[in-house]
Amino acid sequence: MIRSRCIAMGILILLQLKMVQAQSLKVATSSHYLQKEDGKPFVWIGDTAWELFHKLDSTGVDEYLTTRMEQGFTVIYAVVLAEHNGLSSPNAYGELPLRHLDPATPNLRYFEHIDYVVNKAQSLGLYLAVLPTWGSYVPNKRDGDRSYIFTPQNAYDYGSFLGSRYRNKPIVWVLGGDRNVDNTEANRVWDSMATGIxxxxxxxxxxxxHPAGESTSAYWFHKSPWLAFNMYQTGHARKAMPGYQYAEAHRLLDPPKPFLDGEPAYEDIPIKFWEYIAQKPLKELDSGVIDRSGIIRDSTYFRGGFFSDRDVRNQAYWGLLSGAMGFSYGNNAVWQFVEVGKNSVLPSLHTWREALRRPGAEQIKHLRLFMEKWDFSTFVPDQSIIYGINRPGTSHIRAATNTDRSVVFVYTPxxxxxxxxxxxxxxxxxxxxxxxxRNGRTYVQEDVALMEQVEFTPPEETDDCLLILELKK
Structure with a gap:
């Protein structure tokens, strides 16, 4: 353990010597997306790796971050005080995050590993969306009447510590953590933490x-000066969740702010997973259904099925054509870093290493290609282009143009x-x-003159796909 820790710290020093200089991010003048210092729109494609700081050692961190960088991701979500016994279960090096469970007295040895992750991400050109704590450690109705570690005062102290330690790093701070703000004390804690940062x-x-499912940061903090952009969560309750309706609502807010879905349905997660856990705790399930590590052996037990890469694509392209500033991906095995021989919270089809290259993750590079090639920052949602009835559901169509209306984009699921x-x-x-x-392939068809209503039929080889019309000059 001592030798591996020394090696990790040696690598950290090398990374610091040849660190990629990250540009800070800011809200664009249009208030619809983020941009870098050089004025270029920032392509936000995130992966929800909530337990990254808590579960992985430096070797695992390197493997995970390098893979995600190669796949086209640009942002990694991670939580400092993690959901999985984050206060009482040590990290890969045996360190707990706080002394005496007090946010005002962080354990600096725990943060040495976070330093390594932050610097490794920076060396790969990745940004981190860092949650200072999971929302369960702040007073909330969901977790009931019990003792919580945060008060407005220690939240300020903790936030100040984090802001100072990582002030020059490629980090966006995300408060919350799957919890809504349902009492005055919680509101004061989050405001104090933001002020401290x-x-x-x-x-x-x-x-x-980051709020709970089917909710949004705008409910409580839209006009807070510290909230740069809104984040909503469509969650994991059903297929074809109409995330575009959330986007439409956020476009109407005053003042305008960028927005995105911080947690759409994860690839490979059971639909309404909480219902199965409520019926029977994982530890009580027969080993033929789930093994001791929480890996699923009989997927038919989950009668509602699982979310797939297609569900991921639906939310990604629906969101972008509805005005979202980017997209957040998640995989059920990766967010909790499932490994054989270790406990997990939610049942998973794979270990995290197996899940790293699942179809939804591998298709991210095509999403990034689309965003960069067509300059997503110029997209203007426009449903008036679509003729006829266009109901919510699995066949719902979304459309957008660019700012000069010389290109039309239409996504069909x-x-x-x-x-x-x-x-x-x-x-x-x-x-x-x-x-x-699915594969980034483009099929070119005959040119067309648009007069009144015109029909377009996708190639037989496609499933969900994007129709792109370019005005010929």
Missing amino acids: QMGNGNTQLMSY VNQVIVLNSPAHAQEVYKVSWFDP
Whole structure:
């Protein structure tokens, strides 16, 4: 253990010597997306690796972060005071985060490993969305009437410590952690923590709030000066969750702020997983259903099924064409870093290493290609382009143009005929192509003159896909 820790610290020193200089992020003038210091729009594609600081050693950190960087991710979500017994179960090096369970007295040895993760991410060009604590450690109705470690005063002290220690790092702070703000004390704690972070870092890093499922940070903090962008969570309750409706609502808020879904349905997670846990705790299930590590042996037990890569794509492209500043991916095995021989909270189909290259994660590079090639920062949601009835559900279509309306984007979650009204450039000729988000392939079809209503039929080879119309000049 001592030798491995010395090696890890040696690597940390090397990383610091050749660190990638990260540009700080800020809200664009349009208030619809984030941008870097050089003015380029920031492509936010995150992975919810909540237990990263808590569960992995430096070797695991290197493997995880390098893989995600290669797949096209740009942001990694991680929690300092983790959900999985984060106060009482030590990290990979035997360290607990706090002394005497007091946020005002952090254990600096615990934070040495966080330093390593932050610096490794920076060396790979990744940003971190860091949650100072999971929301269960702040007073809330969901966790009931019990003792909580945070008060407004120690939340300020803790926030100041974090802000000062990581003030020059590629970090966006995310308060909350799957909890709503349902009492005055909680509101005071989060405001104090935000103020402390800003005091420590000189107000140089952006901040948001991660709420519980089917809720949004805008309910409590939209007009708070520390909230740079809104985050909502559509969650894991059902297929075809209409995240685009959340996006539409956020576009109407005053003042305007960027927004995104901080936790859409995770790939491979059981639909409404909490119902199964409530019926029978994992430890009581027969080993033929779930083994001692929480890995699923009989998936048919979960009668509602699981979310797939297709569900991931639906939320990603629905959100982008509805005005979201980016996308958050998650995999059920990865967020909790499931390993054989170790306990997990939710039943999982895979270990975290097996899940790293699941289809939804591998398809992220195509999402990033789409965002960069077509400059997502210019997207303008426009449902008026779609002709006919377009109900919510598994076949719901979303559309957007760019700022000069020279390109039209239409996403369909199923292979179906799309009928469009003529855009602004009626009777002009458009190049017609289809983008397959499963593999990044583009199919080019014959040019078309848009007059009144025009039908478009996707290639047979596609499933869900994007219709792209480019005005020919």
